[in-house]
Amino acid sequence: MIFVLISVILTIFGICLAICASLLKKSNDHGETSDDCPSIRHMNIVSSERRR
Amino acid sequence: MARNCPSCGAALEYDPGSDTLVCEVCGNLYEPASFEDEEEVTEENTPSKKLSYKDYKKVHYGGAYFDSFIFKCSQCGGEVIVAESEISTKCVYCGSTAVAFSRISKTKKPDYIVPFMITKEQTIEEFKKHMTKGFFVPRAFRKLDPDCVRGIYLPADLYSGTWKDVQTRKGGSEVPDITMIGECEIEDHPAISCSIIPRETAELLEPFYLSSKEEFNTSYLMGFYSNAANVEETVTEYAAEKRIQKKFNERLWEAFGEDYVSKLDKALKAAHINIRLSEEITSCAQIQLEKTSYALLPVWFITVRYENQPHTFLVNGQTGEVVGMPPINKKLFVGLFVSLFAVITAMVTVLFFAGGALDYMFDFDVLAGGKEGDLQTFIGVLLFLIGIPLISLGVGFGKLIQVTNRHSLTTKPQVYKFAQDRQGDKK
Structure with a gap:
């Protein structure tokens, strides 16, 4: 029973920490890796599928 | 050496807003390109052509004991200390810009420069706008004014070439193999070659649009600081390759991925087949990348002191992108x-x-x-x-x-x- 309790409490602790850290990052962190990469030019893409 | 106003002789400064050199005394404006650099490189300022910068230091200053130059300000004659990798700085006595021409001509003269497009005022405004937003930013920090704001040109190696890759995502009995073939040209990909700036920070400052680069002219340095490259080419080449590879792969799979995944997902669900798509991708990349030139990129450094700890934020001098994290409440x-x-x-x-x-x-x-x-x-x-x-x-x-x-x-x-x-x- 105690083992179950500790397990549940630690799980909640980890979840809360993850939520708070995510909120903190979203709120305070400035500067995201941009999707734009202007040095890549004229990209040609060809795709194909092959069934086994 | 400072650029002087041809009319009144006062020091000129580069104004990012108007893309001109401004004389703060008489108010005249001048085109940066109207001043030539070549004439100003004199023998007196130039170390022996046969010596590298390190050799030059050894001969003149005893090598390991000195890592700074003393440069004579052309404006007031004061002695300005220029650190090992600095190209331009400001005279502590008269405030005019001092450019170490000998450093530029003998160590590594940049081919191009991306001039500052964001003014100091715009930078501070942008910075404050960002800093007042955060929920976890301490109230006292929101009210603080920057301790100092400095515009510094950072050196960057530019890489160009071609990138081709054939990537295959392995399927299975129900899922087909997907092969993506992509090829592109790389033109002027910058990799910051200043050891002080961490690689992560340098990546966050991107993108720099090199299409608006100018031929290097020291006129653009007036009013700003700048540094010469102090990172080996192999380091910047590795950084450029990693960055391009990441962006290339993203584009390659984005072009097909979403459509493919949603189409396949629907088909599998309709057939009541519970299969996860394979993450295994094989790659066969052909990379031809070489350093083609060397440029200076504009970055604003904003320092704010909070609870005796300095925080340095970087702002892309071309796009205004703010990089940094304020203290936490x-x-x-x-x-x-x-x-x-x-x-x-x-x-x-x-x-x-x-x-x-x-x-x-x-x-x-x-x-x-x-x-x-x-x-x-x-x-x-x-x-x-x-x-x-x-x-x-x-x-x-x-x-x-x-x-x-x-x-x-x-x-x-x-x-x-x-x-x-x-x-x-x-x-």
Whole structure:
């Protein structure tokens, strides 16, 4: 029973920490890796599928 | 050496807003390109052509004991100390820009320069706009004015070439193999070659649009600081390759990925087949990348001192992108964490204990090894009870470490010292 309790409490602790850290990052962190990469030019893409 | 106004002789400064050199005394404006550099490189200022910069230092200053030059200001005659990798700085006596021409011509003269497009005022405005937004930013920090704002041109190696790759995502009996072939040209990909700036920060400052680069002319340095490259070419080449590879792969799979995944997902669901798409991708890349030139990129350094700790924020001088993380309101963070923890614990307590869900989920006779003594079930439950909290704690602490790492980039003493060591006026 105690083992179950500790397990549940630690799980909640980890979840809360993850939520708070995510909120903190979203709120305070400035500067995201941009999707734009202007040095890549004229990209040609060809795709194909092959069934086994 | 400063650029002087042809009309009144006062020092000129480059104005990012008007893309001109401005005389603050008589108000005249001049085109940066109207001043030629070549005429100003004199023998008197130039070290012997046969000596490298390091050799030159050894001969003249005794090598390891000195890592700075003393440069004579052309404006007032004062002696200005120029650090090892500085190209331009400001005279501590008269405030005019001092450009170490000998350094530019003998060490590594940049081919191009991306001039500042964001003015100091716009930079401060943009910075304050960002800093007042954050929920966890301490109130006292929001009201602080920057301690100093310095425009520094950072050196960057530019890489060009071609990139071709054939990538295959392996399928299975129900899922086809997907092959993506992509090729592109790389033109002027910048990799910052200044050892002080961490690689992560340099990447966050991107993109720099090299299409608006100008032929290097020292006129653009007037009013700003600048540094020469001090990183080996192999380091910048590796950084450029990694960055391009990441962007190339993203574009390659974005072009087909979403459509493919959604199409395939629907088909699999319709057929009631529960299969996860393979993550295994084989790659056969053909890379031809070489350094074609060397440029200076514009970056604003903003230093704010909070609780005796300096925070240095970087702003892309071309796009205005702010990079950095302000201090954290620790009381608010701990308060939110405790409240959230209390609420979730209360909810779980009610659900599991009062609602009897715990009895329903776990057979305690099994846990105790009673009745049939089902060992397999016991081990399964035990692993579940150990595994779930471990995963949860791992994710939680992982995210927290990510945040603290990002914050440590802003408080890095080297970056602060780099900005602070630039001489001249504070703002």
